[in-house]
Structure formats: C-alpha cells, structure tokens
Amino acid sequence: MDWAFYARLLDELASLEGLRLEGTGEPMCHPRFFDAVALAARREIAVTVSTGLAACGTRELERLASCGVSRLEVQLDGATRETYEALRAPRRFSRVLRNLVQLRRIKERLGAVRPTVVLALTTVRENLAELAALVRLARRLGVARVAVRNVPHDFSESRLPKAYAAARDWTGAQSVSTEDPDRVRRHVSRALEASRECGVELRLPGRGVAGRCRQPWDGLAVSWRGRAMPCGLIAVPERAPLGDAAVDGVFHVWNGLAFGEFRDALASPAPPDVCRGCALYKGRF
C-alpha cells in the first residue's frame, strides 16, 4: 500500500479503534511495515498483524517486540514440518519455530507484554489430525493461545473471477465440512484434552447460528490499492467491489450506494451471493 494513502486513511478515520494488517501476501514484507504500525500505535489504535513470521530475522523480531503491535497471529497450519510445508509457502517450518522462541525471549528481556502471540491454524483435512499436537507445540514454544478456524470461504459464488477457480477446487477437496464427522469430533476432542493438560487457551471454530455477520457495519476492508470490500474474509475486492477509497475517500465509499445495498442484502433473507459460501455467514468460522 502506498504510504501517503495509508497515512491519509488514518487521518480520515480519526476515531479508529482497531486495525488488522493482513492479506494474501505477507504484511511484514512492506518496506514501511514498522512505520505503519508505529503511526497507528501512536494514535492508540490496537494493531493486529497476521503473519507467517518466516520473513523475519533478529532485527525485525526486536522491532516487533517494541513497535506497538497489540496482537500477533502467527499462521502455523501444521504441527510437523511435513504438513506445514505441504500447506504453506515459504517452506520454513524450523525458522518460524525459532522466531517464535526468539520473540518470546526478546519480550522477556525487554519486559514487554505486547504483542500477544497467537498460533493460528486454518483447519483442513490434511492437518486435522495435528490439532492436539499443535496445542502441545504451543506449550513447548511458550505460546499461550491457539486459534483454530475453518477455511473462511468455499468460493462458490456464481461471479467468482476465473483466477480463483483453483482456490475453489482446493477448498472443495480440503474442507473439513465434508469430512467424516466422527473423525472431526475425535480430533477436536483430543485438542481440547491437550488444551486442558497444557494450560493453552484454545479457540475452536463456531458451530453456531448462521447469518450473524456484522463485518460491513463494524469495519471497512481495503486492498493494498485502496479498493473497498465488505470484509477481509473474501481477501480480494474483485469478489465484491464496493468502491475505491483511494480515489473517492473512505467516507464516500462507506456511505455510498454500493455499501448500503450490500448491507441491506446481507440483513435480508437473500444475502449477497458472495456471503452464501462464507464460513462466518454459516456460523462456522
């Protein structure tokens, strides 16, 4: 994201309370990542960063412990090198584990409470059997929280851009929603047992009420180019374009016709096409 646009966004959103830096890429690779966090933190905005933590060296970890990030969600989609490296690039399992340990030591040395570190796993068929092992790994690494979520979306909307057809196929093959329910229950219950044994907080996906999404009322998601979308779960604005905050300004987009129509549809019994395949909409995120 262009720095001038980012700074302008924060100026426009003077009462902003929370900011998530995430995306299909790695936010820490932005050349002004630490400046971006510091600018938000100075305004008392709680900054959450979703990262693979694979691109950091010691210097970056030192800065991470002191730049003002509130919550660091480290994407670790497996408890073994084989599974993690089959699911996530770059293939640097050992480095991520080393970085987690080093970050903990740096925080201890600095007496830093933040960032709160969470191991985040998107559960699929391939890593389902490693949920309990991930909780135990968190304990060994000194991480107190594990958050497990389902694949956010099945990419089933009729107007899905062709570029994402492969993502739809992969999701269809890997989603635990079509997995044997007994197998799912068995591994979830082992993970809960591990969580009790290890004293690690475990957040599991919802099994709850469908249609409870407040994302387009509570916040705005913008791509690196400034294009607006209703939420971060759809990842790319082409799937539900709601305007251009870089060109028109954030409030013009927020109060615009496209956003209003999207919210109306989401609140109705006939939600937008893109929401029908969403795990949050189904209460299973």
Ligand code: SF4
């Ligand atoms: S229900 Fe729609 S707006 Fe809400 S998170 Fe899902 S895709 Fe986004």
